[in-house]
Amino acid sequence: MLSRLLTPILLGMTLPWAATYHFAADGDDTRTASQAGNPATPWKSLSKVASLTLKPNDSLLLRKGDVWRESLVIRQSGGKYQPIVISSYGVGTALPELRGTIAVQGTSDGSFWSTIVPKGLAVKTVFRDNLPIPISRYPDTGWIFASAVIGATGLSATELATRDWTGASIHLRTAMWTLETNEIATQSGGQVTFARNAIYNPPAKVGFFLTNHPLAQSPSTPSWSFAKASGTLRWNGSASAVEAAVLPTLLNLDGSHHIRVQGLRFFGATLHAIKADGNGIEVFDCQILYPGMFGVRITSGREGDVSGNRIVGSGNDAIYLNGPAHKAQRNTILRTAATPFLTPDGMGDGCCGGYGILAQGDSAIVARNVIDSTGYNGAGFMGRSSLVEENEISHSCMVTDDCAGLYTITGFSGSAFKTGAMGSVVRRNIVRDVVGSLAGWADAVAASQGIYLDDGSHDIRVDSNVVSGATNGLYLHNTQRVQVKDNLFYGNRISPVLMTHDGLAGTSDMKDNLLTGNLMTGLVGQGAWSDASLLQAQDLPLATFQGNTSCLDHLLHVECRLDNRLLWERFRYDTAKAPFGPETPGSAHFDITVWGWGAYPWQTEFTRDSGKACAKGGCMRVATAKVTESNAMVYGGVVPVQKGTLYRLRFSAKGSRPGQRLTPTLRHARNSWAAMGYASGLMLDTAWNRYELYMRADVTEDTARIDFTSQSRDSLYWLDEVSFRSVPDSMVQGLESSRLVVNPTPISTSSPIPGSSAWMDPWGNALNSSLSLAPWQAKVIFPSQGSVVIGIATKATKSLLATRNGRAWTLSGLTSPTSIIDAQGRLLARLEPDSQGRAVWTAPAGQRMCFLHTAGRSQALVTP
Numbered sequence: 001m002l003s004r005l006l007t008p009i010l011l012g013m014t015l016p017w018a019a020t021y022h023f024a025a026d027g028d029d030t031r032t033a034s035q036a037g038n039p040a041t042p043w044k045s046l047s048k049v050a051s052l053t054l055k056p057n058d059s060l061l062l063r064k065g066d067v068w069r070e071s072l073v074i075r076q077s078g079g080k081y082q083p084i085v086i087s088s089y090g091v092g093t094a095l096p097e098l099r100g101t102i103a104v105q106g107t108s109d110g111s112f113w114s115t116i117v118p119k120g121l122a123v124k125t126v127f128r129d130n131l132p133i134p135i136s137r138y139p140d141t142g143w144i145f146a147s148a149v150i151g152a153t154g155l156s157a158t159e160l161a162t163r164d165w166t167g168a169s170i171h172l173r174t175a176m177w178t179l180e181t182n183e184i185a186t187q188s189g190g191q192v193t194f195a196r197n198a199i200y201n202p203p204a205k206v207g208f209f210l211t212n213h214p215l216a217q218s219p220s221t222p223s224w225s226f227a228k229a230s231g232t233l234r235w236n237g238s239a240s241a242v243e244a245a246v247l248p249t250l251l252n253l254d255g256s257h258h259i260r261v262q263g264l265r266f267f268g269a270t271l272h273a274i275k276a277d278g279n280g281i282e283v284f285d286c287q288i289l290y291p292g293m294f295g296v297r298i299t300s301g302r303e304g305d306v307s308g309n310r311i312v313g314s315g316n317d318a319i320y321l322n323g324p325a326h327k328a329q330r331n332t333i334l335r336t337a338a339t340p341f342l343t344p345d346g347m348g349d350g351c352c353g354g355y356g357i358l359a360q361g362d363s364a365i366v367a368r369n370v371i372d373s374t375g376y377n378g379a380g381f382m383g384r385s386s387l388v389e390e391n392e393i394s395h396s397c398m399v400t401d402d403c404a405g406l407y408t409i410t411g412f413s414g415s416a417f418k419t420g421a422m423g424s425v426v427r428r429n430i431v432r433d434v435v436g437s438l439a440g441w442a443d444a445v446a447a448s449q450g451i452y453l454d455d456g457s458h459d460i461r462v463d464s465n466v467v468s469g470a471t472n473g474l475y476l477h478n479t480q481r482v483q484v485k486d487n488l489f490y491g492n493r494i495s496p497v498l499m500t501h502d503g504l505a506g507t508s509d510m511k512d513n514l515l516t517g518n519l520m521t522g523l524v525g526q527g528a529w530s531d532a533s534l535l536q537a538q539d540l541p542l543a544t545f546q547g548n549t550s551c552l553d554h555l556l557h558v559e560c561r562l563d564n565r566l567l568w569e570r571f572r573y574d575t576a577k578a579p580f581g582p583e584t585p586g587s588a589h590f591d592i593t594v595w596g597w598g599a600y601p602w603q604t605e606f607t608r609d610s611g612k613a614c615a616k617g618g619c620m621r622v623a624t625a626k627v628t629e630s631n632a633m634v635y636g637g638v639v640p641v642q643k644g645t646l647y648r649l650r651f652s653a654k655g656s657r658p659g660q661r662l663t664p665t666l667r668h669a670r671n672s673w674a675a676m677g678y679a680s681g682l683m684l685d686t687a688w689n690r691y692e693l694y695m696r697a698d699v700t701e702d703t704a705r706i707d708f709t710s711q712s713r714d715s716l717y718w719l720d721e722v723s724f725r726s727v728p729d730s731m732v733q734g735l736e737s738s739r740l741v742v743n744p745t746p747i748s749t750s751s752p753i754p755g756s757s758a759w760m761d762p763w764g765n766a767l768n769s770s771l772s773l774a775p776w777q778a779k780v781i782f783p784s785q786g787s788v789v790i791g792i793a794t795k796a797t798k799s800l801l802a803t804r805n806g807r808a809w810t811l812s813g814l815t816s817p818t819s820i821i822d823a824q825g826r827l828l829a830r831l832e833p834d835s836q837g838r839a840v841w842t843a844p845a846g847q848r849m850c851f852l853h854t855a856g857r858s859q860a861l862v863t864p
Contacts, residue, residue: 018057022089023048025066039063039089046072046098056082061089062096062264069099072251078258080280086251087262095287100247100269101127104233106240111219114234117244123226123233124270124292124343125245132290132313132341133235133242136223138165138216143173143207143440147190152197155206161190167227168213169344173440174200176402176447177376178353181346184210199350207440212344226344243268245292245343249275257301261286270343272297273311276304284308292343293353294320295333302361306331315343316353318371324383327365328357337375339399347375347399354399355380366391368746375399377407377452378431385423390776392744394432397448401438404452405431405470408460410505422459426451428776430744434470445674449475450492453482456505462487466778468740472498472531473520476513476543478505484515484543488778490740495531495680496520496550499542501630502535513543519762521551521738521780524646525695527680528552531663534630534711545659545683551762551780553738554694556648556731558782560762564658564683567819567830568764570784572735579728580648586636586706586722589618595722596637604632609718615652615688619720627712635707638669639724641676641697646727649693649706655684656716662708666695669703676704684717694727736783743773753781760784763830764819807843814839 021036027044033052035041039061046068049060056079062068078084088096102121106113117123126133139159146155166187174180183195210216214225214234224235224242233244245268253259253276260282266273270292274283281304288295288311295311295318298304304321307329311318318333337347337354347353354376359366362383371378371393378393393405406429410420429451436448450467451474453460458480465487467473473489473496476482489496497520501510515530522528528550532542549567551560559569587594590608597620599606609621624632641647649664663681668674678695697704706724710717743749750772753759759767759781767781811818814833820841831839 018059019055020059020061021049021052022061022063023066023068024063025068046070049074052076054078054084056084056258059085059087061087064088064090064092064096065094067097067099069102069247071247071249072098074251074253074256074259077256077278078260078280080258083258083260083280083282084256085260085262086264087260088264095263095265097265097267098250099267100250101243101245101267104242104244106233106235106242108240112217112234112236113240113242114232117226117231117233117246119231121231121244121246122228122270123224123244123246124345125268125290125341126224126233126235127243127245127268127290128237128239130267130289133222133224133237134340135211135342135344136213136216136225138168138210138213140218140221143209145205145207145442146202149202149204149206150191150193152194152201154191154193155202155208156189156191157208158190160187160192163215165192165210165213165215167229168210168216169346170194171209171211171342171346172198172202173207173400174198174202175351176438176441177400178351179347179375179399179440180351181344181349196349203442205442207442209440211342211346245270245290248272251275253278253281257281260284265289266291266295275299277301279303282306286310288318289313290341291315292345293348294318296320298322298326302326305329310334311336313338313341315341315345316348317355317358318374319357320355321357321359321364322361324362325364326359326361327367328359328369329365329367331357331369331371333357333369333371333374335373336371337399338373339375352376352400352403354403356393356396359383359386362386369393371396373398377403378405378434380407380409381421381424382409383421383424384419386421386425388424388426389428390746391429392432393429396431396434397436399437401436401441402447403436404449404475405429405434405467406450407452407454408457409454410456410458420457421453425461425463426465427461427463429465430742430776430778431465431467432469432742436471446471446493447475449473449498450489451475453477453479456480458482461485464776466490466740466742466776467496468492472496474498475500476510478502478510479513480508480510481512482514484513484518486517488519488521488740488780490519490521490778490780491523491526493526494675495527495529496522497530498533499530500533500535501538501542502533507536509538509540510542511540514546515543515548516546518548519551519780520548521553521740521762522680523737524554524732525678527678527682529680529682530661531681532661532711536630537713538630538711541659549762550683551738551782552693553782554692555735555737556694556727557692558738559692560764562763564685564689566689567762570782573731578731581726581728584639584724586651586719586724587620588721589614589616590620590720591618592620597634599632599634601627601629601632603627604634606634613654613718614720616720619652619718622708622710622715622717622719624710624712624715629712631709632712632715633707633709634719635667635705636722636724638703638705640702641666641700641704642726643697643700646694646696646729646732648725648727649678649695649723650691650725651722652688652690652720653684654688654718655686658684658686660684660710660715660717662710662715662717664691664693665707665709666697667705667707668699668701669705676701688718688720690721738780738782740778740780741771741773742778743775746775748775749773758784765830807845809841809843811839811841813837 022042024042027042054076257278258280290313293316356371364386378396450470473492603626
C-alpha cells in the first residue's frame with residue numbers, strides 16, 4: 001500500500017537510480033533514450049521499449065489523450081518494492097489508450113459494405129462509434145436442436161441442409177454450465193463436422209446457433225462477418241468506415257515480475273487487454289473496453305493486485321487470476337460474455353467462460369467489486385483461506401445455468417478430502433437477480449444460485465451476506481463443516497437454501513454443516529426454509545439449524561417463525577367470507593381413499609392413524625424407514641390448474657422429532673413430473689402446525705398433482721386437512737408486499753420507509769418512519785395491516801423471574817428470543833436474551849398491562 005501511495009511522488013520527480021521514458025502520438029523515434037526522458041522530446045512508437053534494458057523503479061509514461069494502435073511488450077522485471085511503472089503524463093483527464101483496432105473503409109455492393117483486411121490479420125469484433133456491432137447470427141433469435149450427434153466430432157440438423165455453412169462458428173450448449181464454441185470444418189447436406197473435438201460430448205438434442213457467416217446476414221439488421229480464407233470483412237448499415245479489432249494482446253507482460261500499470265485505457269483487443277504470468281503484477285485505475293476474451297489475465301505467479309479498474313464487455317473472463325495471494329478489489333465489471341457481442345470465438349472452446357472475476361489460488365482477496373451482467377458466474381474463488389467480501393453482484397448466469405453470483409469448487413474430481421477453498425470466508429456480499437439461462441438446453445431445470453459451494457467444498461464460513469432473486473439463495477453441494485451465519489435470503493425463486501448430497505464427492509456423508517441466525521423470506525409461490533435433494537445414502541443430518549427465522553409473504557397470508565415456532569402471522573382476508581374457488585380436499589381426518597392418495601417408492605408406508613398422534617380423530621401416518629431410495633413421497637390425486645392462476649395449499653402436519661424436512665410440490669402428473677410453480681421445503685415440529693402456502697402454476701395442465709416429499713430412512717410424520725383452492729386475482733390486487741432495503745455502500749445510511757406508514761420487522765417489532773442500515777447490510781420490512789396474531793416465540797425450560805424498577809423490567813431465565821404483547825395481542829417488543837438468559841425491557845409510557853409470552857402461558861407484567 002505504501003508503494004502505491006508513493007506513486008504520484010515518484011512519477012513527478014527524477015530519481016538517480018530510476019529512468020523515465022516518455023511516449024506521445026506526435027513523438028519522434030529517432031531521438032535517443034536520454035531525450036525520451038524529457039516529456040518535451042518523447043518517442044512515438046511503443047516498440048522502442050524493446051531497445052531498452054528496464055530496471056526496478058523505471059517508468060514508461062504515455063501522454064494523456066493519445067492513442068497507439070500497437071501492442072506494448074515488456075520482458076524485464078522490477079523489484080518487489082521497486083516496480084517498473086507504466087502510466088501517464090500530461091494534462092487533461094483523457095487516459096492514454098492502447099487500441100487493438102484498425103480503421104477500414106468499405107466498398108458498397110448495394111446492401112453491404114466490404115473490404116479486404118491486410119493479410120495475416122483476423123477480425124474478431126467490429127466497432128462503429130466505439131460500440132460493437134453484433135456479429136451475424138443464424139437463426140436471428142432462438143436455437144437449432146440437432147437431430148443427431150456424432151460423438152464429439154459433429155452433428156446433423158435439417159435446418160442446415162440447404163446452405164453451405166463451412167467456416168461458420170458454431171456455439172453449442174454442450175452442458176448446462178457452458179456455451180462451447182467450435183468451427184464448422186466440413187459439411188455434407190445437413191451434417192457438419194467440427195474443426196476440433198468438443199470438450200464435452202454434446203447431448204443427443206444439443207442446442208446450437210451459428211455466427212460469423214455471410215449467409216447469416218440480413219440487409220435490415222446491423223451485423224458483420226469475416227472470412228478468414230479470403231480476408232473479406234462484410235458489414236451493413238449507413239457507415240462505410242468502421243474499426244476492426246485485430247490485435248490479440250495490447251499489453252503483454254509474460255516473463256516479467258513486479259510491473260505496475262496505472263491509469264491507461266485499453267480498447268478492442270481480440271484476446272487479452274493485459275496478459276501476464278509473473279509475480280507482483282499490479283493493474284490500477286485502468287479502463288478496459290471490449291477485450292475479445294480477457295480483460296486482465298494473470299496465468300501464474302503470486303501477489304498480483306488488480307484494483308480500481310472499469311472493465312466492460314469481456315468475451316470470457318473480465319479478471320482471471322491464477323496463483324496465491326492475488327487481489328481483485330474495487331473494480332467495476334459490466335456486460336461480461338454478453339451473447340450479442342461475442343466474437344467468433346464466443347466464450348472459448350471449452351469450459352467455463354463468463355466470470356466477472358475468477359481467482360484460482362490460496363489466500364485470494366476479492367473485495368468491494370461491482371459486477372453486473374455476466375454470462376456465467378459473477379465471481380469465483382478456488383483456493384484455501386480466501387476472503388470474498390463486500391462485493392455487489394447482479395444479473396449473473398445470463399448465458400448459461402448451473403452457476404451463481406458467487407461460486408467455489410473443491411476440484412473437478414470432487415473429493416471432499418481435497419483442500420479446495422477450505423478456510424475461506426464469504427461475508428457481507430450482496431448478490432441480486434441471478435438470471436439463469438436455459439436457452440438451448442433440452443432438459444431444462446433451473447439452477448442459478450446466489451452463493452454456490454460445489455463438489456465437496458468444506459470448512460468455509462458464509463457470513464452476513466444478502467441474496468435475492470436466485471433460484472436458490474444458497475446451494476450446498478456435498479459440503480462438510482460449512483458455517484452459514486447471519487445471512488439474509490429474500491425472494492429466491494425456489495428456496496433460500498438448497499442442500500444436495502450425491503456421488504460427486506465420494507461416498508462420505510454430507511455433514512457437520514451449521515446454519516444459525518439466518519433470515520429467510522419467501523414471496524408468493526416461494527419457500528422460506530431449506531430444502532434438500534438426496535441422491536445418495538445419507539446417515540447423518542445434512543446440517544444443524546439453530547436460531548434461524550423464516551418468513552413467508554404470500555400477501556394474503558404472512559407469517560414468521562423462529563426455528564419453526566410461530567412468531568407472528570397475519571391474515572389479510574376474512575376466513576368466513578373469502579371468495580376462494582371450489583375446494584379440492586385431500587381428506588380431513590383422514591380417509592386415504594379420498595383424492596386418490598398414493599406413494600413412491602412403493603416401500604413408503606402411508607396409513608390412516610386414529611391414535612393419540614392425531615389431533616382430531618384421524619390423520620395420515622407416513623413412514624419411510626423401509627425406503628431404499630434417497631427420497632420418498634406421498635401424493636394426492638390430479639387437479640386441473642391454469643397458467644398464471646394463484647392457488648392456496650393448506651394442510652396440517654407434525655413430525656416424530658423436530659427438524660424433519662417436508663417439501664410440498666405442485667408437480668406435473670405425467671411426462672417430466674417436474675415442479676410447476678412451487679417446490680420448497682419446510683421444517684416440521686413435534687406439535688401440529690397448520691401451513692398455508694400460495695403458488696402460481698407456470699403452465700395450463702389438466703393433470704397436476706400435489707405431493708409431499710421427505711427423506712428416506714429419516715422420516716415419520718403425520719398429515720391432515722389438506723386443501724387446494726384457487727385464489728381470484730381480486731383478493732391480492734392492491735396488497736402491499738414486504739420490501740428488501742439494501743445498503744451496498746461502505747457508509748451507514750438512513751432513509752424514510754416508503755409507502756405505508758405501518759411497518760414491522762420479521763420479529764414483529766413496529767418500525768419508525770425511517771430505516772438505518774450499516775454498510776453492506778439489508779433489512780426486510782413487512783406492512784402490518786390486517787389481523788396480526790402473535791405466536792409463542794420461546795419455549796422456556798426453566799422458571800422465569802421478572803423484576804421491575806419503574807417502567808423497566810429485568811427478565812431472567814430466558815432460553816431463546818421471546819415476545820412481549822399488550823392486552824389486545826399486539827407485539828410490543830421482541831427480546832434477545834444475553835448469554836446468562838437475561839434481557840431488559842422498558843415499558844412505553846401509559847402502558848398499564850402487558851404479557852411476557854412463554855410456552856403455554858402468559859405472565860402478566862404490570863407497570864405504574
